[in-house]
């Protein structure tokens with residue numbers, strides 16, 4: 119399900135506040151020509167950005183990974199100002215930093231152009247509010263993405279194709295499987311499984327995004343005393359898995375009950391996912407009511 123756009127979001131375009139619909143960008147921007155840009159999505163609960171510092175740190179690491187000379191801390195401050203200037207209560211912040219506008223050359227232009235920095239704050243309704251308790255169905259697709267999925271780049275065509283295929287199959291998400299039969303992650307979410315009481319998730323390598331919600335989930339698992347191991351799940355061993363669930367900024371914790379029509383465990387939402395969902399909601403309530 120795609121989030122509903124409720125009203126024109128408030129944008130901050132290179133430091134200037136304006137309605138998102140009024141932002142204009144050159145066709146020579148390298149994001150338009152090459153996808154030469156990175157992004158972040160942060161959830162806002164009760165007017166407060168959730169796990170803000172973690173997102174800004176990841177933004178900084180991504181800027182470094184592609185040698186894009188922008189300042190993540192300054193963008194973070196500008197993001198807070200934009201949230202404060204908006205009256206969004208339940209929403210998301212989208213941040214995108216592009217290498218800027220320059221004549222089209224594949225290598226990075228010299229001198230470096232001024233990066234284009236977009237921030238916008240939009241209303242957001244939980245798309246899974248009605249399905250979270252029952253769990254969702256997913257499909258499995260070959261992971262046809264590039265080999266640097268750790269970079270949160272805006273090159274998301276493969277992810278869009280996967281999400282579209284899932285949608286056409288009436289499924290909530292598509293899981294990617296690599297050439298060795300290991301499930302990596304979803305088109306826009308991280309993947310976890312539970313086998314004999316131990317929580318499993320793929321290790322952080324260059325084939326998956328280091329999810330901020332994934333990190334929180336691992337912390338919550340520890341607090342709930344669930345054993346946890348960074349170990350990839352095998353598609354042909356799904357029958358050994360008792361529970362499967364997705365995590366992500368807009369996905370939160372979403373139990374999976376069917377994979378390619380095949381039941382996971384009992385085919386219902388399991389106790390580990392339920393407990394973690396409870397812990398997640400407690401964290402949201404705690405942070406949303408304490409820090410700004």
Ligand code: PDD
Nearest residue numbers: 159305306307308327329330331366367
């Ligand atoms: N997607 N894996 C992929 C490929 C993703 O695109 C995302 C997030 C995640 C989860 O990461 P996090 O917990 O940091 O949100 C994992 C965002 C929400 C998006 O593209 O809209």
